[in-house]
Amino acid sequence: MKTFEKILLTNMERPEYTGSLADYEGTGGYKALKTVLGKTPPNDLIEMVKKSGLRGRGGAGFPTGVKWGFIPKDHPGPKYLCCNADESEPGTFKDRQLMERDPHQILEGIAISCYAIGAQTAYIYIRGEFRLAAKILERAIAEAYRAGHLGADIHGSGVTVNVSVHAGAGAYICGEETALLESLEGKRGKPRTKPPFPATHGLYQKPTVVNNVETLANVPHIVNRGADWFASIGVPPKSTGTRVFCLSGHVKRPGNYELPVNATFRDLIFELGGGMRSDKPLKAFIPGGASAPFLTPDHVDVQMDFESVAMAGSMSGSGGITVMEEGTSMVWAALRLMEFFYHESCGKCTPCREGSSWIVQILQRIMNKQGRPDDLRTLTEICENIGGRTVCAFGDAEIAPVQSTLKYWRNEYEALIEEAEALKGSRKEIPVLSLA
């Protein structure tokens, strides 16, 4: 593996770094803010971010500069920036570390981004369980206000940015940007139908940008070191920069690792992660959070940029890599994830709401050796009828574990169903008639 420079984790990996304002300023923090505020035209900032190739780190990977560019310039009323800190994707824990260990990096990113899109108010919508991170952020915000990095007329530039932290109440769906906005408005967290998009009708129906924590944390670095520098890292022009990958599962050293996006899964799992935790070989891994389809050992040399993972049939999503060793039941794994999605489906759209409960019940039966021969066909069809048929991407996400395990490990399902068939005679049950 080539040597590389970390961007986001550099500060916090120094043992003496506390994340305080003094520490952050000591490493050149808030320099970028002072450089641009009131001096660089906002539009130039948007162009800079576009040129850097920075893409959203929350999961969808939408180009950040382009998103900013959608905000109407001449809108008379307020505009908003929402920092999506509702990190709830199973297997993803990078934003938490960024917030807990280096909050000012995010705040500086927020302030610059607000200036770029013309927003005076930013909300950090933080996952309810992140009590510590919320506390740290609030303390950092207070520090930043005192130092004049936030508030009215920042450093005499005439620019105002106010930041507040808003804690969620435990719903995974509120990480979906429109559900986040609903929740922030005090309503039930349910995704909105798009269009209209948040860029024009966001928070309180005003132009709004929703960006992930890690995305915003990159912004000061791009300002400091230039778009070209950022764009030179990774796989230009489409996937640039580094990402903080969250490694978990059956590996020796789970944790957050910042890597340029052209690193491979092998680099992450076997070099930085120290390989499998026992001597059992790798069986499967999720490359980008629970919403990403499983990949197999055949895919370990795939680069971790958005395009390469997509080519391999999955998505690099939120950057959470969960590793499973040989011996793991993939039906069980699919069921476990499906139970999560069933629990978290907000219930708005029929296919996702009813489909997730049906799938869970089928998978539970199969695991309990009560599967039926036509179950796999039913599973496949339910999945097909959920994907692309819902308001938000949750529907597409929840079918990923089932579809991908059926694709690569169908034999495990079949074995369980065969076992059930064999047990049939010995069980006293009311027979269930099947269609065929």
Next chain:
Amino acid sequence: MSNTSTMVTLTIDGIRTEVPEGTLVIEAARQVGIMVPHFCYHPKLEPDANCRMCLVEIEKIPKLQTSCSTRVAEGMVVRSSVPHVESARKSVLELLLGNHPLDCPVCDQGGRCDLQDFSHEYTPTVSRFKELKRVFPKQYLGPVIETQMNRCVSCMRCVRYCDEVMDAQALAAEGRGTITQITHWAGNELECDMCGGCIQICPVGAITSRLSMYDYRPWMLKRTETICSYCGDGCQITVQRKDDQLIEVNSALGAGRNNGDLCVRGYFGYHAAEHPDRVQQPLVRQADGSFAEVTWEEALDRVARQFTRIKATHGSDAIGGLITTRCTNEDLYLFQKFMRVVIGTNQIDSGARYGHINGVRALRRVQGTHRWTIRYEDLAQADAIMLVGTNVNESNPITALHVKQAVKRKGAQLVTLESLLPVRSTVSNITTLSKHHLEVKSGQFSAAILGLVKAVVESNLVQEDVAREAPEFVQTIRTNVAKVSWDAIREQSGLSQTDVETAARTYSQAERAVVLVGREVLRSLGGEGLVTNLMDLQILTGHLRRSGSGLGCLAEGSNDQGAVEMGAVAEYFPGPAGLHDEESQKTLTRTWGQAVPAGAPATLPEVLTRARTGDIKSLFIVGDNPVESLPGDAGVTEALDALEFLVCQDLFLTETAKRAHVVFPACSAMEKDGTFTNTEGHVQSVRQATEPLGESRPDWEMFSALSVLMDHPIEYNEVKEIFKEIRGVIPGYGLLGPASTPPKVDEKTVAQYVTSGFKEDVDQRYTLDASPAAPEGALTLRLVQSLYHSGKYSTRAKGLMEIEGEGRLHVNAREAGRLGIEEGQTVRLANDGGQATVSVKLNDRVPDAVAWFPEHFDEPVRALFSLKVDPHTHVPVWKTAHVTVTKWSSTNRSIEERSRV
């Protein structure tokens, strides 16, 4: 939507069509006859696109799109029945049916259920879902609305309707995913407007009415479209019956002036018509004072003979007549014709005297037409709406819906001058939508209206052309209002100069502005003058003549407006035309074949006085109930007891009817044909929905029968012939059908008014009368209209009685704290008139130092009130009193009741 909207051409299933820009694909499809199946979509609601049933294929868009949320675009090609669209639909149905119980055989919705119909059309008969169905534990929502959450398809129409249309937000989704269920907040018993909208809008049987639960199958029901008789809004209702039993009332989407929306009275109040206490046989008083049931022949003969005798002995003017405004136009017309032609007297009056007449007189005087110059559609288009003493949500709930829509959908600026606090709860409160809410002290609208005019005149909001064309009018008002100080206005009305000026500015500067005036103004002393002052306000701001602007007086009775137009009031012939109007006298003489009587008219208070003094020997009271509609000191019972002969024609043996010598059993509005004229002036068909109960007959038949027996036959074969005669007397009356154009302001009348007419009383109208101060420590007790009732009639409706079954004293929590009382406790109210013991209910929209009591249950407190009669229009005013309140018992009845259960 403006008329100039651009059109968009698109193709749906091969059919090319042109629709206005912004149309939803599902609506465009409907227009070419393609029904895209759907659950969550509803034309009244904002698209939510949650059921995913209406997916269609749109060329150039990779994924299937929900047609309920996608708007048309030029050149769009939509396919709604290609295989993968159909398969998506089937899948949604299969998924919905997965958790849906198989209780169609007992479900009230069975037979008219969207899920059933679409399943029948799209799904195979065998289900692949062989897992456990989700089952909710049963929740009790309330006495009239029932939820069956196992049937719910989570379309959220009920929750959205409750929020978007009713503005109540009483329903909410609780839980997540498949265990989402509809509840009231925190699972409490439902407290809301009880409009039944959630039941009506539910596509399945998840929310149903407890009044008719399990009683019927929809296909057994016979339906009749008629008009609700509970208030002046005139909602179209569909009365449904099984055999002769009333099962349900609802209203079809788009039907009537209410567009399918109903209020609690319309939806749950229908049982009043078949109450067991209905009088079903003619009754004649016996020597011992008891009533005997007799035949129609006997009863009619008795009345005819007595009327003839009294007329012969004492003259025509020894007989008077009163009629309720719940009667149809035909009944009202024929009643006044009977009284004028057969009896020969002008001494007739109706329920319009209780307040509506004040508005009619002022409108006629200033704008030349007694009707609104606006209609509901103008409310929706208005830039500003001003409500003056309406309590519109309680008195005219459907007019309130139009106001809510104007504010919520179109962003109209609402100005409210109301004696209530803008407190939000799960019962909608119109003042919470206000841009400027002016909390007027109870009963002090005179000062508030004066303040508005003063603000307009003194803040340079008078239109230039008005000042130019009618300088004297403007100047006189200016001089008059200058004499009243802002301090005096604040002292009396409680409103500050700034607040009044801001409100006046909002109203004046709006392009289209509508003023609605309600009972607090109409039923007050000097009510006609107050409405006239509001008309002045319209003239000054230029709104009187502007299209889309105008003033409307809210009619409380279902046919208040009709009663006036039919000439069933003291001061008017049919038209309404003045009693000295020669043209009208000629027309009537020609039509009736006899000269109109020349005797003096008598208003309701005059009729009662003359009865007391013995000038009137006999009264014919149709549906009206003065004993219970006026306070004890009005001397109604003395007046009635002094009569030689009293005839009552009513549904029930009311306190008035109990004093009668003969009682005729009358039909309810559900049992007869005819027309009602609503508050806007729309004449609408009332159709017979059920057979008359017992021997009861429509009112007009009795007048006709009596006329024959009195040798003065006025006969008709059917009610339509009466309407034909009405049209002869009032040309063009009652264009039945869709919204007719409202009348225009009569320019001649306005010109006459602003040049000289106004002078008559302008000085009196613009002075502040010193209002009697409340005694120290006394509470202002007001009899108010409850949302859940209408007059006394609704207290016979079991559904409404389940919701509000007794009168309780409403005070806000601060006042209760001050008095040391709690909800459910009993208090004693006392003043010089008497005392009463009532229980307490906390209601945070009641202003400080005020207590409300629902007028429908006023029997125990009526003694506390005393009657004042408007010297000019004779409107009886008595609904405010000052009382002392003392805690009577500390037993908390509600707790007691709960422990008994």
